[in-house]
Amino acid sequence: MEAISGREPARISAVFGVVFAAALPQPRLAAVGESVGGVVGFGLGCAAVLWIVAAGVVMPLWLSAVGFPSPPPLPNLGAMGLLTHLVFGLVLVVSYHYPR
Numbered sequence: 001m002e003a004i005s006g007r008e009p010a011r012i013s014a015v016f017g018v019v020f021a022a023a024l025p026q027p028r029l030a031a032v033g034e035s036v037g038g039v040v041g042f043g044l045g046c047a048a049v050l051w052i053v054a055a056g057v058v059m060p061l062w063l064s065a066v067g068f069p070s071p072p073p074l075p076n077l078g079a080m081g082l083l084t085h086l087v088f089g090l091v092l093v094v095s096y097h098y099p100r
Contacts (some may be wrong), residue, residue, distance in 0.1 A: 013088065016046075016050060016054075016088075016092075017092055017095070020043070020046055020092050020096065021092075021096055023046075024039070024042065024096065029042070033097075036097060039093050039096065039097045040090075040093050042093075043089040043090060043092050043093035043096075044086055044089045044090070044093075045089075046089055046092070047085040047086050047088055047089025047090075047092075048082070048085065048086070048089075050085055050088075050089075051077070051081055051082050051085035051086075052075075052077065055076055055077075055081050055085065056075040056076050056077045056081075057074065057075055057076075059072065059076060060072045060073065060074040060075070060076045061074065
């Protein structure tokens with residue numbers, strides 16, 4: 001149970017945050033990172049993709065593979081999961097854009 005509770009979700013979130021912050025300064029995305037609207041759109045888009053891929057597909061498959069007693073269905077695409085990932089995306093946007 002420790003693998004899905006405790007500090008593990010924070011570590012995973014930190015990795016996704018670092019990937020987000022490393023992607024925006026890249027030449028192809030430089031224009032996106034210059035405007036608030038561009039950063040917000042990119043953050044929400046990343047959050048939605050993260051919800052579909054990581055929470056919707058990878059997490060249920062991984063939990064099934066490690067023998068979790070009651071893994072979520074595949075795909076795991078509930079509205080609350082989308083909402084929490086979008087909030088995560090907004091936190092990334094605020095953390096990235098406003099200290100600059």
